[in-house]
Amino acid sequence: MNYYYDEFSPTSIELYAKKLTGFTFRNILEHEITLSESTSLNKYGIEYFESNAAKGSLGHLIELYYFHYMLNPCSSADFNKAGVELKVTPYKINKNSTRSAKERLVLTNIDYSKVINETLETSHLLDKCNLILLIYYLYTKGINKLDYTINYVQLFQIPEKDLDIIRSDFNKIINKIKSGDAHNLSEGDTLYLGACTKGATANSSYTSQPFSDVQAKHRAFCFKNSYMTYVLNTYIIPKKKTYDNIQYSGDFENYIFNTINDSTGLSITELMSNYNINYMGSRPKNLESSLVFKILGLKSNNAEEFIKAGIKVKTIRLENSQSLKENISLPAFDFIEMSKESWDDSKINTYLSETKFLFVVFKKDSEYKKYEDITDYPNMDKHLHLYFATFWNMSNSDIENEVKVVWSKTKERLNEGIKAKKHGSRTFNNLPSSKENRVCHIRPHGKNKDDTLPLPSGQVFTKQSFFLNASYVRDEILALKKEQRN
DNA sequence: GCATGATCATGC
DNA sequence: GCATGATCATGC
Numbered sequence: 395m396n397y398y399y400d401e402f403s404p405t406s407i408e409l410y411a412k413k414l415t416g417f418t419f420r421n422i423l424e425h426e427i428t429l430s431e432s433t434s435l436n437k438y439g440i441e442y443f444e445s446n447a448a449k450g451s452l453g454h455l456i457e458l459y460y461f462h463y464m465l466n467p468c469s470s471a472d473f474n475k476a477g478v479e480l481k482v483t484p485y486k487i488n489k490n491s492t493r494s495a496k497e498r499l500v501l502t503n504i505d506y507s508k509v510i511n512e513t514l515e516t517s518h519l520l521d522k523c524n525l526i527l528l529i530y531y532l533y534t535k536g537i538n539k540l541d542y543t544i545n546y547v548q549l550f551q552i553p554e555k556d557l558d559i560i561r562s563d564f565n566k567i568i569n570k571i572k573s574g575d576a577h578n579l580s581e582g583d584t585l586y587l588g589a590c591t592k593g594a595t596a597n598s599s600y601t602s603q604p605f606s607d608v609q610a611k612h613r614a615f616c617f618k619n620s621y622m623t624y625v626l627n628t629y630i631i632p633k634k635k636t637y638d639n640i641q642y643s644g645d646f647e648n649y650i651f652n653t654i655n656d657s658t659g660l661s662i663t664e665l666m667s668n669y670n671i672n673y674m675g676s677r678p679k680n681l682e683s684s685l686v687f688k689i690l691g692l693k694s695n696n697a698e699e700f701i702k703a704g705i706k707v708k709t710i711r712l713e714n715s716q717s718l719k720e721n722i723s724l725p726a727f728d729f730i731e732m733s734k735e736s737w738d739d740s741k742i743n744t745y746l747s748e749t750k751f752l753f754v755v756f757k758k759d760s761e762y763k764k765y766e767d768i769t770d771y772p773n774m775d776k777h778l779h780l781y782f783a784t785f786w787n788m789s790n791s792d793i794e795n796e797v798k799v800v801w802s803k804t805k806e807r808l809n810e811g812i813k814a815k816k817h818g819s820r821t822f823n824n825l826p827s828s829k830e831n832r833v834c835h836i837r838p839h840g841k842n843k844d845d846t847l848p849l850p851s852g853q854v855f856t857k858q859s860f861f862l863n864a865s866y867v868r869d870e871i872l873a874l875k876k877e878q879r880n
Numbered sequence: 881g882c883a884t885g886a887t888c889a890t891g892c
Numbered sequence: 893g894c895a896t897g898a899t900c901a902t903g904c
Contacts, residue, residue, distance in 0.1 A: 676889085680890060820885055839887095
């Protein structure tokens with residue numbers, strides 16, 4: 395039926411697809427138009443694909459006008475005779491010229507009542523996505539999507555070494571559905587394989603779940619953005635980057651959890667001597683995190699498993715009174731970008747939904763304050779002890795009910811114009827403060843106050859970021875600590 | 881002692 | 893040189 399590739403052969407399909415390398419989507423359509431016998435473009439013209447309304451249409455475009463098969467609404471694999479699923483997905487080039495996936499890779503819808511009877515091996519997911527033909531195009535800000543260039547084409551199969559973690563992710567998702575918590579699923583729950591919502595339509599459409607009367611959002615299995623970035627930088631682009639590996643056995647999260655918690659009670663001083671860490675001059679702000687990486691057998695923060703899972707390690711100092719002094723900083727944001735973004739695609743929503751934090755808590759003992767008053771670091775470190783470590787990700791309800799409010803207030807004030815007042819050497823602004831919200835607030839976050847970014851108004855303003863409220867983080871981690879004891 | 885602004889220090 | 897994690901500093 396077709397003359398371009400053998401539809402029974404994955405490698406033939408891949409070879410044919412590789413010819414796309416270097417071409418834009420517009421090139422494909424233009425080529426189609428020159429084929430006089432083609433009439434299919436009458437149905438979907440170039441204008442259709444140029445319009446933003448047809449999101450996700452780049453995959454359809456390739457299916458229709460390059461592979462020339464009709465869209466297949468039944469959910470078996472795209473090239474079902476070869477067992478190959480086609481995925482067209484964007485990547486971007488960062489400021490520091492590294493490459494990362496622009497988005498998670500959405501795999502297949504989750505049917506809550508069916509999936510609970512599956513294992514990963516018997517799942518519809520693996521049936522459909524065992525072999526994926528990845529077509530990567532370069533997302534470039536500001537140009538029409540038809541002018542994006544396809545730069546990498548490759549067959550992808552889940553590597554053997556990732557299967558254990560993906561299986562445990564799969565089971566974690568199933569177990570949450572089985573305990574009637576499908577409405578509390580979050581992408582941050584898992585490491586490589588996530589349960590994601592699918593943009594605006596999925597976010598407003600709800601469905602029933604088998605073990606609870608609460609309506610849950612439609613979700614789909616996906617490979618998390620962090621995992622896809624790793625896939626891009628190791629399997630797709632000839633590998634340059636090297637990572638450390640964590641030598642774990644059994645369940646990954648349990649291993650991390652147990653390994654760090656085995657050192658509970660040890661002081662910074664003891665840990666420094668155990669791992670042969672010293673410093674000269676002032677005490678590094680990352681001393682605690684260096685120690686944590688040593689405990690995990692890593693040279694630095696470059697563990698492959700953490701990068702693939704989007705795990706961020708945060709060290710926290712707990713006061714002897716169990717209070718938490720410092721708020722937790724998140725990466726700075728771009729004012730103009732935020733002033734235009736929608737909540738569903740917003741950076742902060744994406745970041746908090748996808749990120750899993752590893753909190754490693756150090757606690758000051760009752761002697762600490764004596765030395766803190768005179769800033770005697772060597773002695774302070776004898777009285778600062780590893781307290782416990784825990785994985786944490788923000789719940790959906792806190793993201794949707796609290797962070798969203800702070801985000802929208804910030805966006806609103808950016809668009810109205812930031813009000814700033816000078817008091818001596820300090821500038822006070824009207825961005826959401828920690829008193830306004832239970833979960834987070836906005837704070838300056840630059841190298842100094844001259845470290846600025848442009849506002850929508852054209853003026854420049856000190857870089858800012860979201861900070862998690864200290865009181866909120868304290869409540870969250872102490873609840874987890876308590877759970878751990880039980 | 882809290883709230884909020886400012887900046888240090890590392891690592892890439 | 894910049895982004896970011898982590899904290900320090902000021903003022904009420």
